[in-house]
Amino acid sequence: DGGITQSPKYLFRKEGQNVTLSCEQNLNHDAMYWYRQDPGQGLRLIYYSQIVNDFQKGDIAEGYSVSREKKESFPLTVTSAQKNPTAFYLCASSYQGQETQYFGPGTRLLVL
Amino acid sequence: GEDVEQSLFLSVREGDSSVINCTYTDSSSTYLYWYKQEPGAGLQLLTYIFSNMDMKQDQRLTVLLNKKDKHLSLRIADTQTGDSAIYFCAESNPRTGRRALTFGSGTRLQVQP
Numbered sequence: 001d002g003g004i005t006q007s008p009k010y011l012f013r014k015e016g017q018n019v020t021l022s023c024e025q026n027l028n029h030d031a032m033y034w035y036r037q038d039p040g041q042g043l044r045l046i047y048y049s050q051i052v053n054d055f056q057k058g059d060i061a062e063g064y065s066v067s068r069e070k071k072e073s074f075p076l077t078v079t080s081a082q083k084n085p086t087a088f089y090l091c092a093s094s095y096q097g098q099e100t101q102y103f104g105p106g107t108r109l110l111v112l
Numbered sequence: 113g114e115d116v117e118q119s120l121f122l123s124v125r126e127g128d129s130s131v132i133n134c135t136y137t138d139s140s141s142t143y144l145y146w147y148k149q150e151p152g153a154g155l156q157l158l159t160y161i162f163s164n165m166d167m168k169q170d171q172r173l174t175v176l177l178n179k180k181d182k183h184l185s186l187r188i189a190d191t192q193t194g195d196s197a198i199y200f201c202a203e204s205n206p207r208t209g210r211r212a213l214t215f216g217s218g219t220r221l222q223v224q225p
Contacts, residue, residue, distance in 0.1 A: 035215075041218075042217045043215045048212050099204035100160060106152075
C-alpha cells in the first residue's frame, strides 16, 4: 500500500525542547518537502530536498532543520529557536522533474 | 513575484454547482493545481491543468483557465455534503529552479443539506 506517512499525528513540545517530526514515503519519489500550515492560511514552504544528501531552505526555514540520508525519509526537527512552532506540518513528495506533489496526513504540533 | 489569491468562503446548497475561483500573478506558471483538505487531514490532489490548456474535465470537476487574466476556477457539479472542505489553489513554476508549490489561503466550501 503505497503512500506518505507522517508521525506522530499529534506532538507536544515543552519550552526549549527540540522535537522531530517523521515523514516516510514508499512511492519511490525523489523529491520531498515540508510545509507549515497556520489557521486560515495557505501552506508555506520550510525546506525541500530534490535528492538524497541535499536539501534547500524554503521561505520560513529559520528555527527548523532537516536531513535526507535516505530516499524514503525526510525528518524535520523543530528547534528551540522556533519561537512560534504551534502549527500543522505537512510533508509532501514528488518525482524528480515533475511538479505534482502528494501529501501525507500531517502532524499537529502544540506547545505546552 | 508569486502570489495566489482565493476568496475565503463559499456556501452552496446540496445539488447545486459550486464555483471556486483563484487568481495568480506569475505568468510563467506551468501547472496549476486544486487540492482538497478535510478537517485535520492532509491535502488530497483533486486535479491539475497544464498552462497551455483552457479547460479540463474530470467527472464532476471542471477546471477553467484564463491565462490572459491569470484566473483559474474549479466547478463542482451536483455538490454533495461530502464536498464540504477547504479547497486550495496552487501554482508551480519550475523556471524559478525551486520545485515547490505556491498555495493560496484556501476557500472553505460549506454545503447545506
